[in-house]
Amino acid sequence: MNPVNYLYLAALLFTIGAAGVLIRRNAIVVFMCVELMLNACNLAFVAFSRLHGNLDGQIIAFFTMVVAAAEVVVGLAIIVSLFRSRHSASVDDASLMKL
Amino acid sequence: MENLIALLVAAPLLGAAVLLCGGRRLDAAGHWLGTLLAAASFVVAAVLFFGMLGRGAEDRALHQTLYTWVPVESFRADLAFQLDQLSMTFVLLITGVGTLIHVYSIGYMEHDERRRRFFGYLNLFLAAMLLLVLADNYLLLYFGWEGVGLASYLLIGFWQHKPSAATAAKKAFLVNRVGDIGLSIAIMLMFTTFGTFAFGPVLATADKASEGTLTAIGLMLLLAACGKSAQVPLQSWLGDAMEGPTPVSALIHAATMVTAGVYLITRSGAIFDAAPTAQTAVVTVGAVTLLFGAIVGCAKDDIKKALAGSTMSQIGYMVLAAGLGPIGYAFAIMHLVTHGFFKAGLFLGAGSVMHGMNDEVDMRKYGGLRAYMPVTFVTFGLGYLAIIGFPGLSGFWSKDKIIEAAFAKGGTEGWILGAVTLLGAGITAYYMTRVMIMTFFGEKRWQPAPDPHRAPDVEPAAADDGRHLAAGPVGSPAAEGPAGHPAGELPDPHESPRSMTVPMIVLAFGSVFAGGLFSINSAFVHWLEPVTRFEHGHPPVSAAVITTATLVVLLAGAGLAYAQYGRRPVPVTAPRGSLLTRAARRDLLQDDFNHVVLVRGGEHLTRSLVYVDHTLVDGVVNGTAASVGGLSGRLRKLQNGYARSYAVSMFGGTAVLIAATLLMRAV
Amino acid sequence: MSAWSGSALSAPGVHSLWTESAPGGTADAAAHGAASGAAHEAAHAVARMTLAAARPVERIPTPKIEYAQLAPVLIVLGAAVIAVLLEAFVPRRFRHYAQLFLTVVALAAAFAAVVGLAAGGHATTRAGIAAMGAVAVDGPALFLQGTILLASLVAVFTFAERRLDPADHGHRVDSFAAEAAAVPGSEQEKAAVRAGFTTTEVFPLALFAVAGMLVFPAANDLLTLFIALEVFSLPLYLLCAVARRKRLMSQEAAVKYFLLGAFSSAFLLFGIALLYGYAGSVSYGRIADVVDGSAAPVDPALASTMGNDALLLIGFALVLMGLLFKVGAVPFHMWTPDVYQGAPTPVTGFMAAATKVAAFGALLRLLYVVLPGLRWDWRPVMWGVAIVTMLAGAVVAITQTDIKRLLAYSSIAHAGFILAGVVAATPSGVSSVLFYLAAYSFVTIGAFAVVTLVRDAGGEATHLAKWAGLGRRSPLVAAVFGVFLLAFAGIPLTSGFTGKFAVFKAAAEGGAGVLVVVGVISSAIAAFFYIRVIVLMFFSEPQADGPTVAVPSPLTMTTIGVGVAVTLVLGLAPQYFLDLAGQAGVFVR
């Protein structure tokens, strides 16, 4: 099957993720959307890897996963601490600083 | 010999410096020092004069160069003096009359606490005036020119506490400045035309320049002359200048400074001779002023202002004469000298009268004073006869020549000028007779009841003045000046002290005999000839006719005046008078014109400019700043604190970035 | 770059075979470069074998790492790991000192290593690529690493400052929360305070961040770039969250920074994916070759993707966006003010300085090494970004009322100026940017250090109104801050001016006169608000309830002192440092 389709899929996922980030309020969900974007990237990498027939893309995918995991650790820590002090995980509530 | 020239200027300059910087410790001796130095300068002048007589007519001129004042490339202004016959004449007049008036002032200013400074200013004036007439180039002349302007400013405004005096001083300076523009532009023109502005080269090569240029230079010089010599249209300051102490009026505003214009024109004769248009302008100005001054003189009740008008008119004669070219220069100067004598005398007389009358200047409040101040009466009378040109006295000789020269101009122009000068002579006779009668003849009109509105400003000073009265002549008290004179004081006319009368007598002698002496086989003319050149004017009618005509006109004028003021009592308060009279009282409305057009207009202009500067020029800048601030405020709103909107901007930004990149590749 | 001719040769077949027969191959945890790098010899051998018979592949030689050349990074990373252990095992009351000591020593050692490398000619003649092509060791890299290390060194001093606040329950307190995990105002927090806890974790975090930053400008392939980005970003997110005062704001800052940062890194990653797709590799050199079309040989797959410029351009745009975000360029700047304001001030200073340096380093390398062939595409775009950034930063700053936000916007405007130098696309452009970064980072750290000194009951008094009349209260501090402001404004005789002149000069030479004019205009606008602060400090009467100026310990004094010193030295006698930057102006490829 033509690897290009995977690319289209990746692009679609990426867009969905981005849209989610822009639309959703809940910090966790926003964060998950970011993860979705990362995974879209992974898909793209793998597809290209296949296309070019070299390993780099696939290897990068693993790195990405590790990074994503690390982000989860840090991100959740921050979000949770915010949630505990505000009793809300809405990104819009966190708008003390403006102008 | 020539090294003495600098001394002429140096002596009074030293006096000025010492007296003005000396401080109070000189108060006691200041006036003596000042007088002494003035006299010294006169002595030097005399020495130089006789030295000059000792030499042949051609090599009489002396030169002394001190150093180069302003050297920039081709622009060289030397601090150098030139003493030729013309300058010599002026030097003698200035130092002579100057010294006399110094002496006179000793008495006149006796009770003025600032007498030291007064003498300092007088010396300053002498120095500047001498510099003016001794300069050997126009820039140095300009130096003196402005110097005398300053001195007259200081002296007119000597009683600075009087707003009127301060204003008059300022006015005099400003009007003169307008004239000075003329002089400075003339100098620039000379520089661009001749590459120099020293008398020698300029006058020698004047004819080489194009007539247009010369006309321009001439007109500019005329403008300058108008300013300094109070000729129409720049005459308005002279009347107000009478605010100054009377000796000042005598020295500066009658005898010497105001004649500087005539000197300038005569000195620049070569230029004018080559520029007929400019000459015509000169004679026109002279003629107009001649009548203008005379008419104004007729209407004034203030004795000094009347004399001021007459001064204007007499200088008009001189300017006219100077405008006639070689046929007139000599007579212009001659009249200038004689006028210096009798007009100074008249002013000193007036001063002496005012002195006796508690500084009352309104002639309508005089009358019958001849009995009370005989010396003044006699000297004043002789001056009077001289000015109206009574046969045999100075004025007759000089003025008559001018009238002849005017006719000799030839053509209709000649007739017109002749007529004007004749008419002028008549009016002169009229107003001078008027002054004479109103002051010294008729019943005395000076028992003024203490007028109530003066009462409030009786001040402690009044007591002093009382003492002075008892003691003798009242110096114009510095404390309040004439204006603040004690109310209800009955004027107690009395003769002035010796220090004042002696100068008057000397001047009277001058007014009587000077003209005659000069005219003995026209010595004066020949004396000046090497400098001013001289041609005999040939009037269309014989000199005798003209002379008789003059006498007739003269008698007519005097008679009319006698009929009006001698035969019937003079009303203490001036009658409303004809339109002309009222106009003349207001200097023929010339001041009103100035006020409306220049003063008011100027005020509006400046006010609107201040507004413009604040709102427009500044506004633009502040506006820009404000708009940037506003923009900032609006942009700031974008930073609304919502993470998601930030994300949107990032997303949008990325989109733009991609689009732009692709676009770049596309194009 | 030699490492890469190998992967160019690597035939698809071989790799597919690997993937089937040798899954262990991918287990190689070293940079993926190792895998394909080693392939150079291995590939052919393997190929021959497969023809013969399917026998297990022989061992793949371990990648060769030039530890010496990576020393700076390794030292810092090692120190970071040790620091974690310290957190675990050293008793609380000693931790602060232990951590501080370790951090300082590590940073100093790393700097020494950088100097050593530079002295060894790695900046110029022996510049090369280490770690199988993952990391470049060349002039720009070393210069920026040195800058980052020094900057973070002085920044760490402000981390360790414990004299600004009065002692709490007999415990010295620094700018960081007693216990970041505790809910603000909760019993738990109070207990922590009473117990005198302090977040000494900031030191290891900082060290990790520094390590990431060191790699970032040196990264020589896109993956390393990405990893380095995350390595220094994640600790920063955390550092933002641990302020002692105004904790809600601190946490908010952290969340915003984190979410937006992750968002942007996702874009970056996708961009990397596209570039990979375009060039079939993530190595800078390789991509560059492909872009110039000088890559050989070209297999069919590569040929097909090479034809597709959209991949390249979009990918480039996305990567660029990721970097511009870190740089804080408009329109990717919006996180900056909030984060700068919310984060603990020492962290803000550290971020503002070090992050910018690292990010610009990476940006330079990307534009000069990877995409010089694309210059005619990216220059106009960067022009636009630079102009917008300069103007927007300056304009918006005018109406700021909080000193930290003000500095944030000024940092945006400065990003714009630096971009002007970047656009020049000449060696002098590079060196001017390097110099500017060095000058700017010390001014920034110094300025924020001063901000930490001005305090009232609520901690730092960052509202501008509170600064009124500071000049009368404590002329020295105000004067020092004034110097920094003047440097920001680019007044002559300060480092700011030298840097600005260098950048403008480069831009003008690079034919970007317009940028110079815009730069001049925006500096004029910017001058206005710097002056406003000075007016406030010196010409307006101090308020009764004005803030007090804390007398800092030698630590902060050192920071500020260094800041002032550098500002003046670079302003008066910059030649030596310009030379350094000049020599460091060439990228290895």
Next chain:
Amino acid sequence: MSFPLLTATAVLPAAGAVLTAAVPAGRRTAAKWLALLVSLGTLVLAAVVTVRFEPGGARYQLTESHAWIADFGVRYELGVDGIGVALIALTALLIPFIVAAGWNDADEPAATATRRWRPTQGFFALILMVEAMVILSFEATDVFLFYLLFEAMLIPMYFLIGGFGDRAHAGSDEHAAAQRSYAAVKFLLYNLIGGLIMLAAVVGLYAVAGNFSLPGIVEARASGDLTMATSTERLLFLGFFFAFAVKAPLWPLHTWLPNAMGEATAPVAVLITAVVDKVGTFAMLRFCLQLFPEASRWATPVIVVLALVSIVYGALLAVGQRDIKRLVAYASISHFGFIVLGIFAMTSQGQSGATLYMVNHGISTAVLMLVAGFLISRRGSRLIADYGGVQKVAPVLAGTFLIGSLATLSLPGLAPFVSEFLVLVGTFARYPAAGIVATTGIVLAALYTLVLYQRTMTGPVKEDVRAVKDLRPRELLVVAPLIALLFFLGVFPKPLTEIVDPAVRHTMSDVKQQDPRPEVEAAK
């Protein structure tokens, strides 16, 4: 390598500034004396420079040159020509008087004085710092170095204006403070923007020339080694000129001056208009004309018009002022118009005149402004309307004020006359119309000065004025020498012209202009 005299003249005041600033709070009198001594020392050095300078010698003398910022093609190059010498002398001469005049201006009531807050020390330190920078800017022959100083001197000036206001002000202290900081900010922004535009031009110049050495560039341009496109040269010229026109200040960039001079203390006002602003006109003469001769000639008509506008406009606004110091400020604007006119008349008279004008205007304004300051400090008001009859109660003060006024209206015998007339002649020789328009300035000058004198000094004595004391010895000591100098230079300007003329000759040849020949070659 002889003794670096020029550097020394700048370093001495700079070091003095540092020392003065370091004087402890309690010893402010010591600080004053220190500042005075340093400024006098600088005066001595400046005198040495003047003596060591040979008018006939090389164009730039006492030169120093050291490597500085090779990357920018910048060297630390100093050298003075006649114009520079004259202005250095002026600066070094005025500063001691400014210091002495401002003796007590910065003292604060002990109540507000704290251990660390030392306004007096700061005041004098800043003045000395300005002196150092100004002098060095007159010496710099490296465009970059000059620019550096040109910009840097704004900062101390800014603090002098904004930090030490005139005590005599209408309204509350807050209002006054607001006014003051407005004036300071306005001053700084105007000049900073001018400077930044110049910065763009400086960068451009580098892009064109590759180095910043003024003699080098002039030489290269003359020999044709360095050519500029006409458009480039014009743009660069405009960039430079704009900055100098702001500093000078030329209409319509002048509005900062009245605010600054109005709000600052009298000595600082003198510092602004008599010393610092001269850098602008000096730079026009040295940099605009020499670096961009063609462009200068191209721009001349416009600049002449602007100068004329400044002359008349400034004078008219001076007439319209109610505030003494603002009046002097507008008068200065008019005078700067004359200076610019003289510079761009492109005749030797005009340019010598302009240079003399810079010096003379410095001295005359100093006299007028300082005396006005003494008067204002006595009465506590800047409004003309609040005065009257001062001459009666304080004759000496009035006398000095009158002399200052007469100098301002350039009366012959006082220094300004020489320069003004030279400028007029020089202008008239090339642009007769312009020359004539400019002469109207003479009358207007008389108008505003005499009106000022009449309203303040003459007339009946106002109640509040009765208490006004005459000049104290210190104040007389400040004014007297300046007045003496006015007289001396008025009657014997030769020493000055001799120094200046050669430099002018060089400039004239740079711009390839000869003086117009007279219509008739007069027999000399």
